[in-house]
Amino acid sequence: MKKILTSMIVLLMMASAGPLTAQTAFGIKGSFNLFNLAVKDADDDKIEMQMIPVFDAGVFAEIPVADEFFLRPELLFAQKGGKYDNIIETTTRISYLELPVNFLYKGALSGGNVLVGFGPYFALGVGGNAKSGNVSLDVKFKNDYTDADELAIYYKPFDMGANVMAGYELPAGFQVILNASLGIANIEPDFNGKKPASSTKNMGFGLALGYVF
DSSP, X not given: OHHHHHHHHHHHHHHHTSTTGGGOEEEEEEXXXXXXXXXXXXXXXXXXXXXXXXXXXXXXXXXXXXTTEEEEEEEEEEEEEEEEESSSEEEEEEEEEEEEEEEEEEEEETTEEEEEEEEEEEEEEEEEXXXXXXXXXXXXXXXXXXXXXXXXXXXXXXXXXXXXXEEEEOTTSEEEEEEEEEEOSOOOOEEXXXXXXXXXXXXXXXXXXXXXX
């Protein structure tokens, strides 16, 4: 997965530096999001979780592939997570370096442009924590672990899923976008080589503000 993420970044950089460079636009963006962890136990029963406010921020490119159609890769620092509120409230925040790659339709409307896109995302975990009462646990990333740290919670380092976006670009280049993200990878790691019976996936939605240079 790490090789896939690295290869996609390199290919997208090469594409943006190719013959379409004069038409390729670059921008910055930031999002306010509400995220949750979709958790199922070993009996495949859903565990009730609550959404938490998180954010992402980063840069993007819009690479033309046809009239009014673009490839939009983004490179983001993104927070995800959720809250479990039982006897003791536990809030988990996981930080990722994320690469969404959206196929974008950008059509003229009322002096600006309507934006509609969808595509996959790939993410690499870089940090996080889980707070339960007065106890704070570090998020550690392993595909398989044997000896558990009592002051840590473990997740797989790589996540992937799908996202959709819809919004509007003002004539001055400012963008307002609604987005939604649905993880398809179980981020719970193996234990002693055994697959987990339970599952945890990232999901959320938000509002993004961006600017195209």
